[in-house]
Amino acid sequence: MCRKKGRVILIGAGPGDKGLITVKGLEYLKQADIVVYDRLVSKDILSLSPEKAEFINVGKVMNHHNIPQPEINKILLNKALEGKTVVRLKGGDPFVFGRGGEELELLSENNIEYEVVPGITSAVSALAYAGIPVTHRDFASSIHFVTGHAKDGLVENIDFKALAASKGTILFYMGVSTLSQLINGLLMAGIDKNTPCAAVENGTRYNMRTLVSTVENMVSDAEKFQLRSPAVIAVGKVCSLGDKFAWYTKSKIFSKQIIVTRPIVSNNILTDRLKSAGAEVIDYPCIKINEIENNSSLLSLIGNLDKYNMLVFASKNSAAYFFKSLMDNEKDSRALSHLLIGALGKSTYDELKKYGICADIVPAEYTFDAFALSFKKADIKGMIAVLEAENDKRLSSKLNDYGFNVTSFNAYNIEYLPLDYTKSVQEYINNGVVAAFTSSAAVHGFVHGSKIEDLSKIKAVCIGKMTYETALNYKMQAYISEKPTIDSLIEKLKEME
Template sequence: MKQGKVWLVGAGPSDPGLLTLKARSVLEEAEVVLYDSLAGDGVLALIPPGARRINVGKRAGHAQMPQEEINKTLLEEARQGNRVVRLKGGDPFLFGRGGEELELLRAHGVPFEIVPGVTSAIAVPAYAGIPVTHRDFCSSVHIITGHLKDDDKPHIDFEALTRLDGTLIFLMGVGALGVICRSLMDAGMSPDTPAAVLEKGTTADQRRVVSTLKALPADAERQSIATPAIIVVGRVCALAEKFHWAEDRPLGGARVIVTRPRSLASGLSKKLYALGAEVVEIPAIQTVGIENNNELQAAIKRLNEYQWLVFTSQAGVDVFFDILRRNRTDIRCLAGLKFAAIGTATEKAIADRGIFVDCMPATYDAASLGRALAEAVKPGEKLLIPRARIGSPDLTAALDRQGISYDDIPVYDTVYESGGVPPLDEMLKTRRIDYVAFTSASTVRGFASMAGAADFEKLTAVCIGEQTAREAKKLGMKTEVSDEVTIDSLTAKIAALHQAAKA
């Protein structure tokens, strides 16, 4: 049996952009992942589809799995030869009980590595516009656990803290906010000292309440501040009004679900993330090339019969050229063929192979492609159309009307995904979802199959094309359609909707 190993990985405060390069690399190779409730949705979405996922659910003193059981599970999974990732919110060694989890592994000779993470103590204030140090205000920062003990009192030397004249960061302390503020004042800190409580930092739901040490508990209660949240005490809190930035971005405060296949999601996700959105990738479909595709292989052997090669998706391009490569068929066999693409993404996929497109419709849908080909194809020319097994009939209908000869050959299947982390049905019940981005009717159907009995009427579907929007409307979703059938236009539509909602 192969040697198992455990990685204790800091997931950061939530924003997947704050996950370190090493953490992401280790996570992508994981076979088993034990994760906390504090690991962000976007980070959890990076867990490989084939990895076994174990939710240990630790948050604010409530554990879905007791710590001792977590320790034993890590040991057992590693002993079975697995690559085990223990994914912990923030940093595993900062009030994360990482040391406890290592003791049992060390005692049994199980190899492990530590991957430090960005701590919420620094990142969350930064996302709220609060620098934890500033030469005009303080020269030190102190991180304290605010977790209450059994006697409902934090075991903290408050008098020592007041003498430090630095920024105080209390983690896991929102339940003890009143006790902390009162204890600091009893120890001699001025009631007028700036203080803040920061909720769900680095997410689309982040909120800040900036006040004074005396007024903060009442102000936080009025705003119904809840966990996870951190408390910041010190003069630097006054800078939040001047330095706030996260919510000011075009998509600041927006949570967007991206449903594209995993291999295609990154382009859209990066554009949305760059505008400030919290992006959760939940691929609703995947494209699977048809194995032992005798029909396509036969067509490739008689390419001299065709004058046009027509692609309706990037996936079709990828599968077709992959089959050429696997069959050791030289790309020079395509010499003399004219190429057609349904839209810019497909055009780019063809161009990446060093081939320029001869025909592309102004409107990127199957019917428009059929009409464009009807005008471009000369009498007697024949088309090869490698595409999805279930392709739009609008393309071939337009060709049939003109009597154009073609071979419509399926090269891949569209398969609905079975689930993800976080589970979609759970997310829709527990999270505010502002927009769901759909790039095809099949992604809508795949999303619906994953969501179970969700209330789709609460969702805003932002769709590429009217055909995709019609599918979303069948589920009762509120639908918006991008002005053009492009990823840039889809991104712009989401940004415009969000700006209008904030106005």
């Protein structure tokens, strides 16, 4: 039986910021069985791929091709012949010095279905982040894309006279190692030595650097600057606008190291927002929420709901696991009709609404004490069942302290995870990193997972009073956002030195 052929999709991943991959490119990436990617494709973009996908790194470093181009072409063909959906993920645009055309040759010869999704080319986007428009009515009406790639140490087939006479913006790709040849070629061709020139290194990323100079001084300035790849080099009058229009590197968060803690399965809006503002985010999924197999504690509660006057949910996870178990036992929200319902925090309240439950008691302030005092105010009597983590009994303990008749039930288990980075947490702390916490559980996860003994050097920026107090209890240098929102937390992070 003949195996059905797969297909190959060439996708331009853009310059690095995952927000700059196209919508269509992202849709196709999520369908990939195989992802064949280059060195300049960021981890953030790779993380958008399906978990089941096979990843093949064919990245090239200057003067060293780990996998030769003909071999890359064969990989695409062979994987497609296996019936796979193959995504060829390339930095920038696949048809702008990306050798995308070469990779289609073999596919076309073998009647493999393929598609090309253009990407934002790195030169234009890097300059945009540096505040340099590649065209401007007063300065340039043409753009010239030129490869600075060398063969046997020499740049090839560049018509420097035409470039020098164009009066437009000249964009050199892959030109760091051949910079002196490129600049000398333009000078020999008669370009004005005072023509503005710029280089943007690691464009759109947290470690982006911009050098603005002139053609005459560019080589010596680049040496002092220690210019490194990847970088785009621009020549033209528009480069003079860089100092005026630069915006990305002026962000108060740009290049600031921030550890963002979170549960392992959550989508982190905070991480995405900070990276978009230019921060170097150390994403730390420090908590894993685990279902308890054969949860006798939950089964006991579900079988004895009629004994209780009130049911309290300590978190949205406790609500999710309770209702899963309730429905697994052929029951639904009607089984709670006789109970008062308490919810700690807005996210818990919102989770309960998914099951048709509007909690009777939700504290205005997200703290255990505020919750207990709201019980006092409501004159709660009788037996109270509290659903919480198996290894976090703080809520039931606090309610007991206030004199309520409380029984704790295990809804789930919290696992604390180590930081999976090349540097240890202590190294980041020594460098003055700030840690952002959006929940009390995240503070506990950070402490248990990182295993740092002296927590007094940690600058902890927190959402909510309970998170703040938890950080203080661990002797951290704790700061609290003005409001319990992501926007307010980011504003507080901007204030941190």
